[in-house]
Amino acid sequence: MNNIDYSNVVVKKPWGHEYLCYRNGEVAIWFLFIKSGESTSMHCHPTKNTGLVVLDGEIELSFIRNKLSLVGLDKIHIFRARFHSSRAISNAFLFEVEAPEDKEDLVRLDDNYGRERKGYEGKEFFEEKNADHFWLENPSKDPNDVVLHGCHLKHILVPDVNELMQYGEDDLLVFTKGGVATENEKKILCAGDIVDGHTLSKIAPKFKIIHETSILHIKK
Numbered sequence: 001m002n003n004i005d006y007s008n009v010v011v012k013k014p015w016g017h018e019y020l021c022y023r024n025g026e027v028a029i030w031f032l033f034i035k036s037g038e039s040t041s042m043h044c045h046p047t048k049n050t051g052l053v054v055l056d057g058e059i060e061l062s063f064i065r066n067k068l069s070l071v072g073l074d075k076i077h078i079f080r081a082r083f084h085s086s087r088a089i090s091n092a093f094l095f096e097v098e099a100p101e102d103k104e105d106l107v108r109l110d111d112n113y114g115r116e117r118k119g120y121e122g123k124e125f126f127e128e129k130n131a132d133h134f135w136l137e138n139p140s141k142d143p144n145d146v147v148l149h150g151c152h153l154k155h156i157l158v159p160d161v162n163e164l165m166q167y168g169e170d171d172l173l174v175f176t177k178g179g180v181a182t183e184n185e186k187k188i189l190c191a192g193d194i195v196d197g198h199t200l201s202k203i204a205p206k207f208k209i210i211h212e213t214s215i216l217h218i219k220k
Helices: 161-165 197-206
Strands: 009-013 016-023 028-034 042-044 049-056 058-062 067-071 075-078 085-088 092-099 107-110 126-128 146-148 151-157 172-177 179-181 187-190 194-196 214-219
Touching (some): 049 058, 049 067, 049 172, 067 075
Antiparallel strands (some): 009 126, 016 028, 042 107, 172 214
């Protein structure tokens, strides 16, 4: 992993741009804008798992052998070493959740812009952030409600299991720290995992909350 600090830059891409909007040592969240008709490379991450949450717009997510359509607030987990590419059907705005954080963990297979076998973009593709670029504040027990591309966001410090039992199918929860584990410390959900509220309400009561767990709550 390189020593570049991405926290204050926007990375220009031929398909749009992306920038880091949260990190805490366990997980990093990036905001992506993909222009209509453009697509990311067919790429994989050999050592990290990633998750995508579509905030607004529509993408066609392709793998080697199949593809699917995602619209807001659809989510998907992409496990390490699985090649994938995102094409915007309309202007698309996404969160990419990576655990652990490592932008150099990238292998490109095919690319519409000639970047096959090239690494992550260097400093010549950086622009400085301004006040319009989103940054997710640290979690708290009573967080502010932030609106981003039609989605309401709250970064919540979870005091007990009851916090995880109040959500439904229309709620998305991203674990940004901690998680849910068995009594003998086997992790069921951990930092970087994304789950809908209905599923979480079924899982959480059966297990224990890891100390200092936090979640990003996303809802239209």
